[in-house]
Amino acid sequence: MSQPDHTxxxxxxxxxSATVALALVVAKLWALGATGSLSVAASLADSGLDLMVSLAGLAAVVYAARPPDEDHAFGHSSAEDLAALGQSVFILVSGIAIAVAAVMRLGSDAPATLAAEGRGIAVMIFSIVLTLGLVLWQTRVSRRTGSRVVLADRLHYLGDLVPNIGAILSLWASAAFGLTAIDxxxxxxxAAMLAVGAIRIGIGAFNALMxxxxxxxxxxxxxxxxxxxxxxxxxxxxxxxxAGSRIFVNIHIELDGGQTxxxxxxxxxxxxxxxLDAYPQADVIIHKDPV
Incomplete structure (x- = not known):
């Protein structure tokens, strides 16, 4: 397949991915307002992260198709790392805020009250169905194109299934048994999963920028x-x-100095x-030296 088709x-x-993330953010905002569930809030923060990551990945793919210019001889791929570093800070702050709210609610003398659990469960099931459909499409695309950006986005959405299922369980426990503390x-x-993901993304972006x-x-x-x-x-x-999704390679090879x-x-x-066949994400420069 030609590169334009891959792009x-x-x-x-x-x-x-970005469209699904936007739809889930809107749906979970409505569910959060209806239920007051912190687990839904955590899932909402994760979907907000998904939206930013997907938009950054989309911009990265479009940007990667642009040739280097006079001011950026090696391209613009480091912008991906700057965006990822900013995203990691946002994710970490969101995770800390959710964790603090959860601890305060657990330590409160007044029991937490959840409402409209059925609506919240319906939204989370809708979220899981949309996510599974997206993952199936991304699996097909990543196999055909070998894109690491698409593959990473797919893996991220697979990980999102865990907090979505957790939110369903907490809402069900609240509706069936009144166990609001599970939320x-x-x-x-x-929140712990968000923090771990943020740190991993931040370290990767920092290493690339260095x-x-x-x-x-x-x-x-x-x-x-x-x-x-x-x-x-x-x-x-x-x-x-x-640098971003690109890996720059420089190598000196030694050749017979008598050949043409x-x-x-x-x-x-x-x-x-x-x-390049073995590592499509590489940008390769080869210097030729006589033996």
Whole structure:
């Protein structure tokens, strides 16, 4: 499949993700107003996060299709990391706020009161159905395009099923047995999940902004390709750095200095294509040195 087709599929997956997230935010806002449930509030915060992440991913895919310009010779992919860092702060603050509210409600002498549990349960079931449909589409797209952005978004939505199910259980326990404290316990668990996700996203974004090297498995794979490539006598100064969804690769290969420029170029171009086939997210520069 050609790159324009890949871009279109990726945009469709992330556009659907943003649309679903927006619909869930509106539905859960209504459910929160009707029920007063902290577990619904935690699920609402998670859907708000989904909306931001999906929009950032959509912008990243569209931005990635733009060629580098005069002021940004290596592209604009670091904007993804800046956005991710901001998102991680927002997620962490949201998780802390929900946790504080849950602890205060648990420590209060007055029992918490929930209302319209049936409406809240209906909204959460609607949320699960929409999420499953989105995950199925994103699975299909990620298999065809290999997009890491779509795959990461899919994994995030799979994780969202847990707080949604927890909210249903807490609302059911409140309606059936009057156990309103379960709502606060579920909210604490959801807040912990939000905090862990925020820290993970923040660390990844910070490492990318600090030009962290690619994963060791990728570095070893590139070394193996260069070591075994026909015509390459050796290699040195293999350097990688991460920026957004892109990984920049620089490598010096050692060639027979007596061969023609055309022959040397063909060897380097072939190796570059092999690296790009193995790691489509890479941006590869190969320097040619005589042995």
């Amino acid at each position: 279109g599929l990726n945009v469709s997956a992330l556009g659907a 606060s316990v579920v909210a604490l668990g959801a 030009d962290r090297a690619a994963e060791p498995e990728m570095v070893e794979g590139i070394e193996e390709l260069a070591r075994d490539w026909p015509g390459v006598r050796g290699f040195h100064d293999l350097k990688t750095r991460t 420029l055309e022959e040397a170029h063909a060897i380097g171009a072939g190796l570059r294509r092999a690296i």
